[in-house]
Amino acid sequence: MRMCFVTHKVKKGDGQGRVNYEVIQDAIGHGHRIVIIASELSEDLKNHPQVEWKKISVNGWPSELIRNQIFAVKSTLWLIKLRSLIDFTIVNGFVTYARSHMNCIHFVHSAWLASRYHPYQEGKNFRSFYQYIYTRLNRSLERYAMKRTSTIVAVSDQVKQELVDKADISAEQISVIRNGVDLQEFYPRLVERETLRLSEDTVYAMFAGDIRSSRKNLDTVLKALAEVPDVHLLVVGWTEGSSYPQMAADLGIKDRVHFLGYRKDMAELMSAADLFVYPSRYEPFALVLLEAMAAGLPIIASRNCGAVELLNEEAAVILDDPDDSKALAEAIRSCAFNRNRLKQMGEQAARIARSHSWKDMARHYSRLIEETAHCKTMTAAES
CATH class of the missing domain: 3.40.50.2000 (Glycogen Phosphorylase B;)
Incomplete structure (x- = not known):
């Protein structure tokens, strides 16, 4: 299968970026061909024979709000261009205007905007007003993105509940796959x-x-x-x-x-x-x-x-x-x-x-990807 990952980062040292990295490594291990549309990519994947990187540079733009929009537009153009070559598309939240087969949600802007801890609730100033505009726009865009996907992955039960309560997403559409941890790096040890x-x-x-x-x-x-x-x-x-x-x-x-x-x-x-x-x-x-x-x-x-x-x-x-x-x-x-x-x-x-390694997490993603791809194939055959 030729899979496409659309996300800002694929690398260790970044929460969401590490999840992407581990899922891609698992997909490579299963023999899949990978197209990555991202701004940053781990060095060990850049020259991998099964990986093709479509780099989107957003450096120089003055705010994250603008950078995210530039990325979304460029990634959409890439997906349109690659549409006939891609079997399965995985995205993270709102990163493109194009449709996807799976959307992995690490942060729920709908819930954050409703929280009493949002900066705009704590004080009205220029910075909090920017945060309000940023979160409100992302609330609308993440809902748009989730309406244009087949399967949604939530990183916790909390996120799943927030998607149901705050983003009006059906619970049946959401699977929970919790993040993992590097057990080779983090383990109990004696330190002087x-x-x-x-x-x-x-x-x-x-x-x-x-x-x-x-x-x-x-x-x-x-x-x-x-x-x-x-x-x-x-x-x-x-x-x-x-x-x-x-x-x-x-x-x-x-x-x-x-x-x-x-x-x-x-x-x-x-x-x-x-x-x-x-x-x-x-x-x-x-x-x-x-x-x-x-x-x-x-x-x-x-x-x-x-x-x-x-x-x-x-x-x-x-x-x-x-x-x-x-x-x-x-x-x-x-x-x-x-x-x-x-x-x-x-x-x-x-x-x-110890029961939440990155490899365990990646296996859960792999199974869900296979199930979603199978349903996609069955639906296409019936139509």
Whole structure:
């Protein structure tokens, strides 16, 4: 079968891009020919004999809103040109105006726009107005894209429910395939903390994400940390343009919050930490949670993260209200100073993660692609 993937990125180190990468690798292993319409492609796929890359460059355009539209128009033109050569088309959300056979949804703009945590609900200014326009347009476009596909894949039960409730998509059309994790990279291991300039005697909580966005909710983590003495926080994420270093200073916890910037040694850092704290205000899945679980970290997260549906009370503390700093402080306190509990929670988290490898995820996609292609063939034969 000649398959076409239409997406912005196909590469490791990017949540959605990694999903695309693993599904394509599995398809190659099954002998399929692959056409990739994307802006970025992993180096090992660029010269692969079974892969043909149609690069769409969107560099230089002033905003993501415009870049996405440029990509959608160009990808549509490519699909029209390749229509007679392609047997099966897979897209991610709204990336083209053309029809597809499968659409994989990693973020639901309809749900995000309705959320009380959307920037426009938190304050009216130029930036939040841009976010409102961006999300509203994408809400309409993602609905348009999902009406023009046969099968929809949701990355969590949460996303499936949001598509039903907020985007008016039939539940029968949606299959849930959760993201995977690299078990060769993330696994419980002993790390000498001194190699990372960390103290052996300190309790370290860890947070990772875009700390320039209020959606990830680092502000509540900092407020909670102010109520839990003797616990330090490792923060991974770009600090440029972030207000949180100043917030930590204002709360008097600057010496206990370590802003590490962007890091490539996430697996080692996770293994060096004691627990992972992630009370995101809205997260369709949160791959970083699955990575932390695989590394053997106990989890404290909000119920708004799609990945928590994998967890149980033996591996995690799940918060109903992501903004409740007192509840978060109590959760950190109840875990941080109980080494026995930390050990048991971490072991259970790692056990759960081991059944969610990238290869397992890719096999689920492969089966669904075959089922959808078979239905397409049967429908064509009947007509």
